[in-house]
Amino acid sequence: MALLAGVPALAQPPSPPPAAAAPAPLARPFQAATASGAQQFTLANGMQLIVQPDRRAPTAVHMVWLRVGAMDEVDGTSGVAHVLEHMMFKGSKSVPPGEFSRRVAALGGQENAFTSRDYTGYYQQIPAHRLADVMRLEADRFEHNQWPDEEFRREIEVVKEERRMRTEDQPRAALIEQLFAHTFIASPYRRPVVGWMSDLDAMTPDDVRAFHARWYAPSNAAVVVAGDVDPAEVLALAQQTYGRIPARALPARKPREEPEQKGLKRIHFKAPADQAYVALAFHVPRLARVDGLDASDRDALALLALSAVLSGYDGARLQRSLTQGADRVADNAGSDASVVGRGPGLFLLTGVPAAGKRAEDVERALRAEVERVAREGVSAAELARVTTQWAAATVYARDSLQAQAMDLGSNWVQELPLDADERLLRLLRGVTPAQVQSVAARYFGDDRLTVATLVPQPRAPGAESTPPPAAAEGADGRVH
Template identity: 80%
Template sequence: MKRALTLIALLAGVHALAQQPSTLALAPAPAPAAAALAGTPSGAQQFQLANGMQLIVQPDRRAPTAVHMVWLRVGSMDEVDGTSGVAHALEHMMFKGTKDVPPGEFSRRVAALGGQENAFTSRDYTGYYQQIPAERLADVMQLEADRFAHNQWPDEEFTREIEVVKEERRMRTDDQPRAAMIEQLYASTFIASPYRRPVVGWMSDLDAMTPQDVRDFHARWYVPANAVIVVAGDVEPQRVLALAQQTYGRIPPGPVPVRKPREEPEQKGIRRIDFKAPADQAYVALAFRAPRLERVQELTASDRDALALLALSAVLSGYDGARLQRALTQGADRVADSADSGASVVGRGPALFLLTGVPAAGKNAQDVERALRAEVARVAREGIGADELARVTTQWAASTIYARDSLQSQASDLGSNWVQGLPLDADDRLLQLLRGVTPAEVQSVAARWFGDDQLTVATLVPQPRPANQPARAESAVPSGRMH
């Protein structure tokens, strides 16, 4: 079942190499006081350390385990032209050591503690996480605080690792026609916004990247006031706060760089791109400029439109047998093998509403494009039923509750909310707001946000495969990148 409400799709992965754990003693010196900022009915508490770093703790004592995460409000959107991909490259290099922890040792120590860990980069944020037995929380906090403040490695480590990043780009984008097309779609949709650049970076920028580019990005953005520690699990908030003060609290404060506004100018007409690549099937993606959800309280008209677009996407493709599936992929004269929608309205940058489809045999990309737009036009003309909307809101509620069975999901939602500047309980507030969306509001946004002047269309034009190139599964990849 799709979770249309999710604010972040965290790509889970594991680095696991065995080694005996080391004993990590915490300094006994008193730590500066921290300020309590907020709390929720679920027991989550938010604090700010004296150096500006924030801490969010969510107790959940159903199992003797804990998830520890560090989220930074920095991603590929904070890069500058010529160094695209540096946020993701730094994420890789954070595993390459400190003065006291040699390259590769971080992962071995976490595994020896009985844990698993990884990291992720997106346009909006970078994050690091470990899931460990709750009694080993102090160990991973010491390790993570050390590499946050003292990440260092020889140039040769970067020279090797940047080749790993390049190969990741080849495998996930260059050799995946649909993913490569989506990359071109973003580059064509946005002119001023840094969302136009791929998270993994352009290959020419990766070729030209230097160790100092990465070190400079770390020094600029990895400052306490630009980060939050999130701990969820079998923990006691005051104990976690004491550990945070003894580890992260000793990192010297630093200024968060001033972010320049890079607002996307108004689009003045439809844009189209044809993307030619060896592929077996065509693929079409329609990107409509959309309003962003900026708050979950004291909503503006733009916020209400963003909520209604979330609901519209769920009505179109949020469950098996939804409108796009019924209208485009079923029946003797079906137009598409697959069709989907997505409302990317939560983020630090501009929002998009995407419609995508793969033509069925005997049909072409233009047929799919017309059919996708016709379904939105049908909603604008005829509206939707209250029962149809109730179905998707019930699914949102169920998936939100089910997600709370996962410590990782709880921690990820808290970290994502912090990155977006939303309150701790934003998911509960958002669910309540979505329950209040009316059929009339969904019909209204379908009529107002899908004009040509807000549209960029990308079409994958299949080309013959070279004789020595095997066929590969074709899929678009998410905007985030995992180490």
């Protein structure tokens, strides 16, 4: 429920054992171990360390999470958080551009990074006995990220191409970008993570360096390690690497609350496409905590359950009602309750009209299904089915070190406890049919709604419809 290879170089010489390093300031325990054995510590400079032992295989996942993303940018530099993620692979005082990835590969590891509205993350999966090596590499670029302007000029073109491939050339992605830009007024969620093209055109190397200096502070970061490791040994390594980074203050974060919407908003987006597409966005509460819930938190939980009832499994309500039968109105339809994040919550309903149907038909059908829940409610059996699926997903996630580390890191970003997934599952099991019916009745009126409709335009001669690319490859060979 938590809310992503280059050519191998010659192997580096063995690193000195931890005992060879000078003693670092002691860390203090932050939180007792969870039932799964995860432990959290605070280093002397304010950086967090989260360790999840899992001895099933001699491997480990090492991640660095930063509580900074696109929502922390300012107008005129949209996309800078994502651009910095790219530039973090372009060198430090002691590691030349491109060498970071070559060294990780030489250690037998794989690595990548990701940026969202809420956070930025970097990770490596390596043999457990090479953990010290990647911690030294990552701590070095965290503190000493450094690259010539020419590297930026090359990489910004990679980011622009990523924007073209993943957004501008994909009508539905471009429509969702427009939907967010119109749905939010004050919230920074209105800006795309990849940035507006005009901002990328105007971005300078110093814009990126300034963002790094402002936000890449130890107190704004957490190191997450999951795998065949001992927490005490990982703590010692963290003290010797990350613990040496000087502490510094973070900028004040000012609230940017989204004002109440006062009426329905509607946009029509024209783009070359074979089919229309409609997306409905409703302002809803976010889930801010999993302990001591207030009314908004309880509503957010019920909205999660509502979304699962609508489209959380094969044969769920939207699929049965909109996409099946001789009189079906949609080729596909779905819902998403985006209620876990640092910014405001949003509930999405989306659909693609079937042959002979219009986007307006799908819009009416989507709203009718929510109105049906508001009028008739849902059954206890439906809720039991989706909570069983959530429980299974939570259990299956433990099979993956990557998933374990992702859950721990995302929980930290949201300022939730390490075991938030287990707590959330218990809370979801307690959601009642009456609560689901109540949120369906209260949060889906016109005053909370923005509708975006894709209006298909003729394609240029010779142009073909292509699915969105799974990823874009950067100049360094990484997949973004």
